[in-house]
Amino acid sequence: xxKQSLPTAPFxxxxxxxxxxxxTSIKGMMTTILLALLPAAVGAIYWYGMEAVRVMALSIATxxxxxxxxxxxxxxxxxxxxxxxxxxxxxxxxxxxxxxxxWLVVAGSAATMVLGKMLWGNFGGAPICAIAVGWAxxxxxxxxxxxxxxxxxxTTLVNPLSQLKYFGMDAIADASMKEYLMGNxxxxxxxxxxxxxxxxxxxxxxxxxxTWEIPVATVAAVLIVGGIYYxxxxxxxxxxxxxxxxxxxxLAIFFLLPDFTSSPNTRGGKIVxxxxxxFLIILIRTYGQYxxxxxxxxxLANMITPLCDMIKPKPFGAR
Amino acid sequence: xxxxxxxxxxxxxxxxxTGSVPFEVRIPLNxxxxxxxxxxxxVYPGLLVADHKNAKIGDMHCGITGVxxxxxxxxxxxxxxxxxxxxxxxxxxxxxxxxxxLDALEGEELQAALKGLGVDIRPLIKRCELLIINALNPEPxxxxxxxxxVHAKGTINAGMEMLKRLSPATRSVVALPTGSNAAFDxxxxxxxxxxxxxxxxxxxxxxxxxxxxxxxxxVIDLHTLYNLGAVxxxxxxxxxTVVCVEGKNIVAAIGTPxxxxxxxxxxxxxxxxxxxxxxxxxxxxxxxxxKGISKETNALFVMPSGxxxxxxxxxxxxxxxxxxxxxxxxxxxxxxxxxEFNELDFCRQENISACMECGLCTYYxxxxxxxxxxxxxxxxxxxxxxAQVTACALQVEE
Ligand code: SF4
Ligand code: SF4
Numbered sequence: 001x002x003k004q005s006l007p008t009a010p011f012x013x014x015x016x017x018x019x020x021x022x023x024t025s026i027k028g029m030m031t032t033i034l035l036a037l038l039p040a041a042v043g044a045i046y047w048y049g050m051e052a053v054r055v056m057a058l059s060i061a062t063x064x065x066x067x068x069x070x071x072x073x074x075x076x077x078x079x080x081x082x083x084x085x086x087x088x089x090x091x092x093x094x095x096x097x098x099x100x101x102x103w104l105v106v107a108g109s110a111a112t113m114v115l116g117k118m119l120w121g122n123f124g125g126a127p128i129c130a131i132a133v134g135w136a137x138x139x140x141x142x143x144x145x146x147x148x149x150x151x152x153x154x155t156t157l158v159n160p161l162s163q164l165k166y167f168g169m170d171a172i173a174d175a176s177m178k179e180y181l182m183g184n185x186x187x188x189x190x191x192x193x194x195x196x197x198x199x200x201x202x203x204x205x206x207x208x209x210x211t212w213e214i215p216v217a218t219v220a221a222v223l224i225v226g227g228i229y230y231x232x233x234x235x236x237x238x239x240x241x242x243x244x245x246x247x248x249x250x251l252a253i254f255f256l257l258p259d260f261t262s263s264p265n266t267r268g269g270k271i272v273x274x275x276x277x278x279f280l281i282i283l284i285r286t287y288g289q290y291x292x293x294x295x296x297x298x299x300l301a302n303m304i305t306p307l308c309d310m311i312k313p314k315p316f317g318a319r
Numbered sequence: 320x321x322x323x324x325x326x327x328x329x330x331x332x333x334x335x336x337t338g339s340v341p342f343e344v345r346i347p348l349n350x351x352x353x354x355x356x357x358x359x360x361x362v363y364p365g366l367l368v369a370d371h372k373n374a375k376i377g378d379m380h381c382g383i384t385g386v387x388x389x390x391x392x393x394x395x396x397x398x399x400x401x402x403x404x405x406x407x408x409x410x411x412x413x414x415x416x417x418x419x420x421l422d423a424l425e426g427e428e429l430q431a432a433l434k435g436l437g438v439d440i441r442p443l444i445k446r447c448e449l450l451i452i453n454a455l456n457p458e459p460x461x462x463x464x465x466x467x468x469v470h471a472k473g474t475i476n477a478g479m480e481m482l483k484r485l486s487p488a489t490r491s492v493v494a495l496p497t498g499s500n501a502a503f504d505x506x507x508x509x510x511x512x513x514x515x516x517x518x519x520x521x522x523x524x525x526x527x528x529x530x531x532x533x534x535x536x537x538v539i540d541l542h543t544l545y546n547l548g549a550v551x552x553x554x555x556x557x558x559x560t561v562v563c564v565e566g567k568n569i570v571a572a573i574g575t576p577x578x579x580x581x582x583x584x585x586x587x588x589x590x591x592x593x594x595x596x597x598x599x600x601x602x603x604x605x606x607x608x609x610k611g612i613s614k615e616t617n618a619l620f621v622m623p624s625g626x627x628x629x630x631x632x633x634x635x636x637x638x639x640x641x642x643x644x645x646x647x648x649x650x651x652x653x654x655x656x657x658x659e660f661n662e663l664d665f666c667r668q669e670n671i672s673a674c675m676e677c678g679l680c681t682y683y684x685x686x687x688x689x690x691x692x693x694x695x696x697x698x699x700x701x702x703x704x705x706a707q708v709t710a711c712a713l714q715v716e717e
Contacts, residue, residue, distance in 0.1 A: 012594050013591050013593045013624060014604040017604075017681075018691060019600075024640070024685040026633070123636050124637065211643065260636045263637070267643075315648050316525075316647040316675070
């Protein structure tokens with residue numbers, strides 16, 4: 001060694017370039033999402049009271065514990081401190097009826113975590129939105145308990161989507177978009193806090209946690225396709241705004257479809273993906289068996305994600 | 320998040336300071352096989368210390384007066400000290416070298432003379448039709464470009480003139496940041512929006528020619544031009560260069576230890592800090608404050624420990640941030656995964672070679688994946704593989 005000519009040479013950290021970072025982190029993004037979900041959670045408590053608190057708390061707790069257990073079994077680093085499990089648990093609670101039985105919440109939340117995240121390795125592997133997986137699992141296993149109209153008998157709220165499905169346009173003739181926005185509709189406990197979710201979604205866009213492509217494309221498709229049906233026969237088909245402001249549409253637009261792992265990454269892919277999802281929402285609601293087909297639309301749209309990802313720009317200098 | 324840090328114009332930051340003479344220089348060698356000095360030899364500014372057998376790679380010279388204390392394959396260390404006075408009856412010892420007159424030389428002779436003066440001529444004589452001088456600050460935080468065009472204009476002009484004598488190009492364009500009023504004789508001027516990554520050679524070329532291709536174009540950056548200009552102006556060997564030390568531009572002897580430059584600029588380095596040679600986006604971190612700067616070192620930065628979250632082995636969660644910011648329009652997320660699993664064919668398919676190594680993907684990744692490093696590794700592995708394939712093909716032919 002050369003003789004140490006400098007006074008006490010400090011121990012330097014070496015790292016690979018670049019040596020700067022924008023400061024975002026998974027934890028930061030998840031915290032922002034949680035904050036964006038807060039208004040909807042408050043809305044859920046306002047409309048459904050302690051029942052909603054019970055479902056949300058149980059779902060979050062289950063999700064976190066299941067993730068920790070799975071990580072342990074899989075001998076992986078436990079990363080519950082990135083809050084992804086909390087977000088997933090809360091989002092799963094949002095699509096349950098407020099009156100869901102405790103075992104349904106626990107089983108569903110556990111299935112969401114296991115089938116929708118941990119089975120694929122860890123955060124980052126799942127090709128399908130975890131919440132949609134959990135929803136499908138529960139809907140197929142316990143259709144009655146998942147049915148909002150069947151579980152929420154002691155409420156004065158009405159479910160506009162079931163009304164439309166079973167009683168036709170007349171039943172929703174006096175629908176008020178403003179009331180829907182405020183959450184005055186029967187549905188999954190968080191998903192129907194439409195105005196609050198819209199607020200949260202805009203916050204996510206502003207904080208750049210999600211990009212504009214998927215929400216804008218989905219909204220556009222819902223409005224266009226819904227508008228086509230509406231213009232064919234306004235007596236038979238609902239106003240496109242009705243579709244936007246009822247059921248889980250808003251939740252899907254801002255929180256489920258832009259879910260990082262299951263959505264495409266390229267701009268073109270995102271737009272096609274969003275258009276497809278919006279198209280499917282209207283299609284399922286119009287012809288499907290489920291009054292609120294949004295979660296199905298999310299599942300199906302996730303199926304074409306790999307195709308959407310093939311829409312990519314020409315690389316620099318490529319011919 | 321903050322776009323302002325990527326702005327590349329800093330205005331005129333004043334004339335360059337001349338750095339104080341360091342206590343030692345550690346002249347980095349890069350395959351310079353023939354050392355012309357021995358341990359304990361007395362050296363003075365401009366003296367040749369090592370020679371490269373390739374005729375296109377510049378030789379290395381000493382920048383200070385002192386005594387050689389160590390000679391190895393990768394560096395020559397010279398300790399600064401006054402030389403002993405000549406003994407009675409001896410000739411006075413030389414203290415400097417004579418300038419070489421370059422004016423009359425041409426072609427190969429000129430190239431050989433420049434090589435002997437320490438200029439790497441290979442990039443300068445590259446075959447091309449269009450010559451582009453990239454006069455933007457190369458990276459965020461580096462501030463020498465505009466001052467150089469004001470306070471060292473003579474050197475730059477000398478460099479330009481020399482470059483035109485060397486390069487076969489028929490046309491030259493100087494790429495300046497928008498709003499600059501520097502003027503050049505016989506060269507066109509193009510304005511580039513001074514925002515990183517627009518300073519990258521590939522993007523400068525695309526901006527000027529409108530074509531995303533480097534064919535027939537040679538890009539020389541300002542730092543190289545300054546080095547060439549310094550030699551062309553004086554006819555003296557290249558012993559000093561400009562280094563931007565955290566925004567302060569200093570003319571320092573080649574081989575000056577990083578630690579000495581930082582100390583001169585009163586920048587404290589604590590345990591756990593990262594010292595970067597080069598810019599903060601593409602530079603290389605050094606683990607040794609004694610390491611000497613090379614001809615190409617254009618900047619020094621210190622990143623305090625804890626300024627950024629450490630790199631992680633987290634899986635990509637497909638947020639898309641890297642794709643959104645990649646100027647090459649490739650998919651760093653997929654490519655870095657392929658490199659992780661050594662799937663080089665997929666890397667090729669995803670156009671790994673289009674990456675211009677700007678570092679933005681890694682800058683924006685919330686999962687802190689070291690993507691630029693993966694991509695560099697992938698490119699390296701592909702190059703190795705291709706070299707092997709060529710070697711095999713040659714054997715078969717025999
Ligand atoms: S370093 Fe990353 S962002 Fe920059 S060109 Fe390469 S892949 Fe794209
Ligand atoms: S920024 Fe990081 S996490 Fe996001 S897609 Fe790119 S590699 Fe994956």
